[in-house]
Amino acid sequence: MLVVPGQPLELQAVPVPALAEGELLVRVTACSLCGSDLHTAHGRRPHPVPTILGHEIVGRIAALGPGPAPVCVSGRPLAVGERITWSVCASCGRCDRCLQGMPQKCRQLVKYGHSALRSPHGLSGGLADYVQVFAGTAIVPLPDTLTDTAAAPASCAVATAAAIVRTIRQQLAGFGPDGGSLATRSAVVLGGGMLGLSVASLLAAGGVGRLVLLDPVADRRSRAVATVPGLVAAPPPPQIDQAWVASLLGPAEADRSDGADQRFEADGFDVVVEASGAATSIPAALELTATGGTCILAGSVSPTPGIAFDPERVVRRQVAIHGVHNYRPEDLVTAVEHLASPAGGPLGALAGPVFPIERVNEAMALAATPEALRVVVTP
Ligand SMILES: [Zn+2]
Ligand SMILES: [Zn+2]
Structure with a gap:
């Protein structure tokens, strides 16, 4: 147990309490x-x-x-x-x-x-x-096919990721005739830790059109590519500009259009998930969000200094910003099912x-x- 923050944990004997009804x-x-x-x-x-x-x-x-x-x-x-x-x-x-x-x-x-x-x-x-x-x-x-080790992250990282993807689908459902479909959407995940990888794995399993993960650590990018099919990993750039965004979005834009007259230049990602909690990553997440896009903030779970962002950009682009923290029971069910599925196996x-x-x-x-x-x- 933790007795003094910053000091090693200690092993101590604790009596088991009597259980009440429902426990x-x-x-x-x-x-x-x-x-x-x-x-x-x-x-x-x-x-x-x-x-x-x-x-x-x-x-x-x-x-x-x-x-x-x-x-x-x-x-x-x-x-x-x-x-x-x-x-x-x-x-x-x-x-x-x-x-x-x-x-x-x-x-x-x-x-x-x-x-x-x-x-x-x-x-x-x-x-x-x-x-x-x-x-x-x-x-x-838990199904017998899922090991204890693989199942352990379900109840925080993977279930929170499931809540994030549920929130994204609810938001997208308000736009266009294809409702909450991910197939025609582009997504970028900031942060290749367990939460970011879980979001990426669920988005890939949900058939998202284009999936990019940003992380400054090369080994984490390699692991993300090896874990999530179709994922493109890149380091976050020192400066986000349209050419860089286009370089990550370009080929998919042509893929997802029905004809030449349908090809529009995207001004960002339809879905942005900030999963790192790094202070510099939050303004980047807002910057990367396309017109009509959804920006989920989920990584910031310890006190973080305030950030500066351009509110006009958020207004003119009609960006939806959602905070997601923890999850509902159905998200834990989604998490366990995903980890037990072929698509979620590499994540577990x-x-x-x-x-x-x-x-x-x-x-x-x-x-x-x-x-x-x-x-x-x-x-
Ligand atoms: Zn946790
Ligand atoms: Zn209550």
Whole structure:
């Protein structure tokens, strides 16, 4: 557990609490380290301590609380021994935000791996032998074909990516006769970490017309190209200009048109996803968005300095800017289905290496390097 931010994690014995109705005790089988675990461990964002980190968790049900068995997202009662993953948040289901379809912003939200040890939700981090799973959590059983390691990133990175792609489709549905179709759209993802790769993998599986990923690290670009079919990777340019945008969009413009008179010069990408959280990347994301395009900001999850951007550009281009943070239950279902599908297989294969929990500090150190994508810890 994290006792002092900036210091190594400590292994400590913690009593297992009695389960209430609707709760589960899960024996953890894998927990992958997310960028936000690193932000917290290094003290880059406020967090109560001591705390058990880890919110990308897979495990087997070890015990059920009293009363009727909790159900999975499809409504089926769960049983001891089932292998599951679950949403990063538990929601009340009754507050205004839950009722508005934003359970991830519930007024009584409990986030796994984000609670003080000395709280009613102390045993909720995945860097432990057991996790208490609370009522109001979306639980998704895992298919046998999906390994613990490959499934671990589902409950944060891949499900958040699914929420991003759902948001994009909802936005596109308001434009033109082809509704939310991705086939005629161009997309650029900024950031080749697990979130960016997950978005790219889902967009490719959704048949997006043109897919570009920007990342300054050559190894990360190579990994993106090897993971996502049809993806073009490039370093972000020092200065974004029309010629550069056209060089990435050019061939696809001809491909996607029906005839010569349909070929218009694009002024940017229809879909832009900022998945890196780097401060310099946010104005670039806005700059890259085409007229009528959608710009999703999802990477900024620790305090970030303010940015300067040209509001006239946003107005004249009718750019839609969406923030996406966490996700709804159906997004976790999409994430698990994608990882278990042939299209998502290469994405799941990126998780690792695996460290036993006794070496959690080695795992945390490796996870902090730019080459690492999803280091996995097993109890
Ligand atoms: Zn996370
Ligand atoms: Zn609520």
